[in-house]
Amino acid sequence: MSNLKSFGLNIISPFNEHTLPLWKKKAMVILETIDYEMINIVEKGPYVPMYQPMVNSAPVVPFKENPETSYDDDDKRLLSLDVKSRAAIGNSLPYHVYHLIQICESAQEMMDTLIVSYEGTMEVHTTNINNLNWRYEHFFAPQGESLSQTFNRFNCLVNDMRRLGIIKHSPQLVLKFLDYLGKS
Incomplete structure (x- = not known):
């Protein structure tokens, strides 16, 4: 892994507000x-070391947070992952974006803030899905556009749809593109 670090392969690429999902x-x-484990830290929140109290050899619910003095090496490693995630995410952001997340207390909160700021709420997400579906259903090539330009535009549209969870299988895509070719 140290060889990867020396080549910069584990540094998050610079943030681009126009392509947040990518x-x-x-x-x-x-x-x-x-x-x-960093994936879980970013998606579910920071690791919190917990233990189950016991009374007369019987577990007592609920779990309680471990005191810092009883952290083992694995607890310390997992706790450090949120800090490492925040640093990696923060270092990839330009200043005008970093100010949005500088007070966030976890990598999950940072990512959630970026998503709401640049992708919008669930309503915006639904609107984007509807817009992509409409663009797919009404796909056409402007007059004078080459076949490769049309295909590239179609491919970008399909990738955008896939990114938002709209999956079209290859036979559907081929038929749609061939259908377009039949119209032109």
Whole structure:
């Protein structure tokens, strides 16, 4: 892994506010190369060492947070992952974006703030899905556009749809593109 670090392969690429979903996917892969558990830290929140109190050899619910003095090496490693994730994410952000997340207390809060700021709420997400579906259903090529330009535009549209969870299988895509070719 140290060889990867020396080549800069585990540094999150610079943030681009126009392509947040792509940046997020790449960032998650990089975080996973640092430590697989970082994915959980960013998606579910920081690790909190817990223990189950016992009374007369019977477990007592609920679990309680471990005191810092009883952390073992694995607890310390898992606790440090949130700090490492925050540093990796923060270092990839330009100043005008960093100010949005500088007071966040966890990597999960940082990522959630970026998503709401640059992708919007669930309503915005739904609107984007509807817009992409409409663009797919009404796909056409402007007059004078080459076949390769049309295909590249179609491919970008399909990738955008896939990014938002709209999956079209290859036979559907081929038929749609061939259908477009039949109209032109």
